[in-house]
Amino acid sequence: MTPNGALVFAGIIILATMMSRVSGLLLLAVLSVLFVVIEVGRHATTVLRRALALTIPLALFMIAVWVGVVGRAPEDIAADQPGSRLSALAYVAIVCARLFLIVAITQAGALRFSALTPLQFVKTLRMPLTFKRLAVLTLSLIETLHQAIDRAHTALIASGVITRRLSVRNLLHGWVLVQTVWLTAITSVTGRMRDKWPIENTLNLLDPLLTEQKAPRFDARDKTWIALGAVAATVIVWADVHGAP
Numbered sequence: 001m002t003p004n005g006a007l008v009f010a011g012i013i014i015l016a017t018m019m020s021r022v023s024g025l026l027l028l029a030v031l032s033v034l035f036v037v038i039e040v041g042r043h044a045t046t047v048l049r050r051a052l053a054l055t056i057p058l059a060l061f062m063i064a065v066w067v068g069v070v071g072r073a074p075e076d077i078a079a080d081q082p083g084s085r086l087s088a089l090a091y092v093a094i095v096c097a098r099l100f101l102i103v104a105i106t107q108a109g110a111l112r113f114s115a116l117t118p119l120q121f122v123k124t125l126r127m128p129l130t131f132k133r134l135a136v137l138t139l140s141l142i143e144t145l146h147q148a149i150d151r152a153h154t155a156l157i158a159s160g161v162i163t164r165r166l167s168v169r170n171l172l173h174g175w176v177l178v179q180t181v182w183l184t185a186i187t188s189v190t191g192r193m194r195d196k197w198p199i200e201n202t203l204n205l206l207d208p209l210l211t212e213q214k215a216p217r218f219d220a221r222d223k224t225w226i227a228l229g230a231v232a233a234t235v236i237v238w239a240d241v242h243g244a245p
Helices: 003-019 022-070 074-078 085-112 118-123 129-158 168-172 174-200 202-211 220-241
Strands: none
Touching (some): 003 022, 003 085, 022 085, 022 220, 074 085, 118 129, 118 202, 168 174
16 A cells, blocks of 8 residues: 555545544444554554544543533534433544544554655655645654653753642643743744754755655555545445435
């Protein structure tokens, strides 16, 4: 499978997930499991673990708000109906299932090509040079953001604003950490864009690297997965038009 095929397939699944209901989510879940097992293999547990790590906190928060506090789903509120906590729980389940599938298929696509560096991955994509350049520069900021977070965290610990471990002080001053990380990250990124990249002539050096390799065409596996994704999306749209749950 090529990166282009994985990107198109993931895009189809994500779009279908965003507009699907219960029956559509079940269909997409089956297709996603097949993709993860066949294409990712031994990294399937990593995909599941990362998807759960992002979904569970949202699920707990939404259960506390919609089921515990509000007691009815947004559709019930919009229709001015009494609703129930069961309908609120169903709403939370659908939202969290959508997030889980989106995260899982994104992680699966990334792990499928974990042997490639970000630059190698972007070079194989069939897209305009401008978008390739933007993707590479955005990915290059990841380490910069990590360093900004570490610096902000260390500075606030050294100044006594927060502590290394869980404490009431961290709860009270957590917003200070968020503000400090944000300002540090913005300063670091701005410095790169204004000073480092122009001095190193980064943009002009990138173009030959991104154009030296011709992007591969879709192979048979790409076409198979894309066709399956398109069929699943078509079924979901048809079911939505005919009022299926």
